[in-house]
Amino acid sequence: MKTMKLLFAFVAILTLSAFTSVTTEPGYSVGDMATDFKLENIDGRMISLSDYSNAKGFIVVFTCNTCPYAVAYEDRINDLNKKYAQKGYPVIAIMPNNTDIKPGDNLEAMKVRAQEKGFTFPYLIDKNQEIFPQYGATKTPHVYVLQKTNKGNQVKYIGAIDDNYQDASAVNTKYVENAVDALLQGKDIKEPHTKAIGCSIKI
Amino acid sequence: MKKILVFIALLGIFSCQNNKSKEPIAENNIVEKQPYALEVHNFDGIQPYLTSSDDKTYVVNFWATWCAPCVKELPYFEQLGTNFKDKNVEVILISLDFPNQYESKLIPFIEKNQLQSKVVALNDPDSNSWIPKVSDTWTGALPATLIFNAKDRKFFEKSFDYSELESELQHFIN
Numbered sequence: 001m002k003t004m005k006l007l008f009a010f011v012a013i014l015t016l017s018a019f020t021s022v023t024t025e026p027g028y029s030v031g032d033m034a035t036d037f038k039l040e041n042i043d044g045r046m047i048s049l050s051d052y053s054n055a056k057g058f059i060v061v062f063t064c065n066t067c068p069y070a071v072a073y074e075d076r077i078n079d080l081n082k083k084y085a086q087k088g089y090p091v092i093a094i095m096p097n098n099t100d101i102k103p104g105d106n107l108e109a110m111k112v113r114a115q116e117k118g119f120t121f122p123y124l125i126d127k128n129q130e131i132f133p134q135y136g137a138t139k140t141p142h143v144y145v146l147q148k149t150n151k152g153n154q155v156k157y158i159g160a161i162d163d164n165y166q167d168a169s170a171v172n173t174k175y176v177e178n179a180v181d182a183l184l185q186g187k188d189i190k191e192p193h194t195k196a197i198g199c200s201i202k203i
Numbered sequence: 204m205k206k207i208l209v210f211i212a213l214l215g216i217f218s219c220q221n222n223k224s225k226e227p228i229a230e231n232n233i234v235e236k237q238p239y240a241l242e243v244h245n246f247d248g249i250q251p252y253l254t255s256s257d258d259k260t261y262v263v264n265f266w267a268t269w270c271a272p273c274v275k276e277l278p279y280f281e282q283l284g285t286n287f288k289d290k291n292v293e294v295i296l297i298s299l300d301f302p303n304q305y306e307s308k309l310i311p312f313i314e315k316n317q318l319q320s321k322v323v324a325l326n327d328p329d330s331n332s333w334i335p336k337v338s339d340t341w342t343g344a345l346p347a348t349l350i351f352n353a354k355d356r357k358f359f360e361k362s363f364d365y366s367e368l369e370s371e372l373q374h375f376i377n
Contacts, residue, residue: 012206068301115225138360139344160343164328166301170331195334197299200344200362203252 022129027136031193033145033152034060037095037131039124042111047122049092049146049153056088057156057183059176062137064095065113065148066104066198070140072165075159077141080161082123089145089180091121096132096140097202099125132201139198145179157189160196209305226228239310243302243324246333252295252351253337260375262368263346265325265337267299268312269288272362273346277316283318283372287288290376294320296377299345331373 028034036049049058061077063070075158099106109136114123127131135144136158143159157179163170173192182189206267253264266273266282277296284294297317300309305324315324327333334343338358341347348359348368359371 068267138342142342160331163331164332166328170328177330194331195341195343197330197334197343197345200272200346200360202272 041122059091060144064105064143067140095124101202159194245327255353263349265347275290298324
């Protein structure tokens with residue numbers, strides 16, 4: 001009987017913790033090694049980080065067509081790639097949404113948007129929605145700056161692109177640029193983790 | 204009879220509190236429509252809405268008209284506000300719509316759906332500076348909800364259905 005009671009208490013605690021576990025943040029922290037992937041690009045090719053033998057690292061951006069915050073950042077994401085791909089940090093964009101819920105984010109729509117905006121970076125679809133949970137992305141846009149090391153691609157920065165989604169000309173701090181610049185110069189990243197409003201990833 | 208009177212009185216209170224922007228009911232419809240006065244704040248201005256100053260329990264929902272899961276759950280917050288009005292509960296809807304869409308999207312949405320809860324717009328683009336002040340656990344995704352009173356405070360970065368929302372609220376008022 002006592003064991004029964006204990007068991008009962010255990011189950012009760014488990015159940016309670018399941019409901020109160022709103023604080024857990026799964027996914028990567030700065031310093032973790034990021035998984036590679038093989039995801040379909042808008043041009044039909046399968047893309048992996050390991051394809052980029054000359055890269056020093058990556059600016060991985062979870063983004064989409066349909067979120068106004070993501071749209072507000074399209075040109076800035078393009079600019080990041082133009083500036084940093086040649087320096088060894090290309091942008092890799094990944095669309096994480098369930099396209100049954102957001103048809104405006106399906107591969108066809110992604111192709112159209114990429115063409116309209118002249119994306120210079122791969123725009124991949126996380127079709128099975130397996131990659132974004134490993135990274136811990138919760139919203140679009142959500143950026144992970146990775147640095148290539150002997151052990152793999154290490155997470156160096158997580159968060160926002162800059163501090164003003166509304167107006168690129170009113171930005172005071174360019175978080176991602178500062179992070180990549182620091183990596184290129186072998187310095188510490190001052191703000192390795194920032195937060196920004198975004199659209200929840202649709203699952 | 205008493206009950207009916209109370210009911211009418213309550214109805215009166217509700218309509219006065221919430222329908223400022225709507226036309227008063229006039230049979231000949233000559234009353235001009237008042238423009239909706241949207242309250243807009245930066246985060247400092249929003250903070251009083253996130254701080255308990257009385258014995259009420261507050262349910263604060265962060266949303267936007269372009270956020271589909273937010274719009275989907277909005278009726279539940281409305282329903283909650285109505286059902287628990289007598290239990291000292293207030294629902295506040297903090298919109299993160301972009302300022303250039305206040306007139307074209309947000310205000311028409313409020314009016315069309317006749318939102319009963321108080322709607323406040325938050326315009327503060329440096330969200331990294333204020334997201335942690337709402338909750339340490341908020342990654343920044345919408346929708347998000349804060350329930351609090353003088354004793355307790357809980358934050359949710361998720362979508363709700365009505366029964367879930369009500370059961371979370373029950374923890375605060377029981």
